[in-house]
Amino acid sequence: MDAEVTLRVNGLRHQLVVDTRTSLLDALRERLGITSPKKGCDHGQCGACTVLLDGRRAISCLALAVAHDGAEVTTADGLADGDDLHPVQRAFIEHDAFQCGFCTPGQIMSAVGMLHEVEAGWPSAATGDPLVERVALDEDEIRERMSGNLCRCGAYANIVPAIAQVVS
């Protein structure tokens, strides 16, 4: 059954008719040709499809496009300002924070969203003091907050320092 949805992706407005079963991920990839969000597990377990949805990081494979009519979406390929890469993108390159690269756009979007959350003072399961005002983003915090993004190459050893560099 079809439904009409409008999505604003990386600043551009798109109007499309989708089957109600279409995930936000499939709408982006198959309908709009925006392939930076990856389909890893398609069950919300790997994080490869992470995008910013109305400003917050979200799994796009478990979001139905029809339920997010009018949403603002940012994907990894919309992060840079022209040739000027986002600080998280630059840090991933400088630290060689990937091997095959399949999980990388999701890792980067998750890191961008996560840094907003830290700025907003959100605690995590690794935060010792529940009432802390300013979270010190140490290695334990980064690993906990990024645990929804799996990397089968095991590039975590470089992903963690890349994110730490952005913080410092």
Place this chain on the structure above:
Amino acid sequence: MQPFRYQRVADVAEAVTVLAEAPRGAFLGGGTNLVDLMRLGVATPDLLVDVRRLTSDRIEELAGGGMRIGAAVSNSDLAADRRIRQRYPALSEAVLSGASGQLRNVATTGGNLLQRTRCVYFQNVTTGCNKREPGSGCSAIEGYHRELAILGASPACVATHPSDMAVAMAALDAVVRTHGPDGQRAIPVTELHRLPGEQPEWDTILRHGELITAVELPPLGFAANSRFRKVRDRASYAFALVSVAAALDLAGSVVRDVRLALGGVAHKPWRATKAEEMLRGGPATAEHFRAAAEAELADARPLPGNAFKVPLARNVIVATLLDLTEAAR
């Protein structure tokens, strides 16, 4: 995925009316569990009524103390709320120990309570499962036991409830507000979920078309001294083998009052009333905590592959209560 109609409605009353007339319909919240179950072929609704913007997405003070959490409040916003972190830290910790950052941003409070078991046999449509298909048998009992229940299970179903949040809410005497075809009602979280018995297809006592609109936390001063502790097979982003939510009030070295609930051990969040009764008025010592935990777990009937959960639950109860004893001093 089976085809379905998607419908937006004006308010809660209309959502309830529309769903009451659609026996195969379902409410859609954040979708982080339902959409997955639809993709797996476990859930096959023919209509989704979107309720994500219908209920409140705010956390409010209640007159006389306590707080009301709108059903649409995201797991992230609930965990980050400073009042919740201060007055009910176990609830914030429980929410933060579940799922991942990008799931918690989308998952709602109402949806978290109503998520289905992650029993692998329930999620796999090629195996028998009485919860998914009544009368098809339980594949789990003869299968892999690690995640399964040790308390309150039945020959028909040994699944566990997956929510961490619900365990903290059960400990904190939270009450669910609902709006259904027969009107509104208030249900303690401890009574929302069922034990499987002969009808494991029913996770909760909610009727078809009954929508959770809010969760209320009663005032509980000593809940400021509460904790949630979770044991799992990896450090993050995994369901609980055993979890404990507890709040402790001490008068000197004596337990004045206590709240205790377990997760990962039963078909519902398990309020440990036997242990609580034994703890109240008793000494705040490791020995007494252990005796109370053992009293609660005396009814445990583990399967061969999850007998480890009995000593594990006992030890996590003792460790959590000792932490709270230390913090209260």
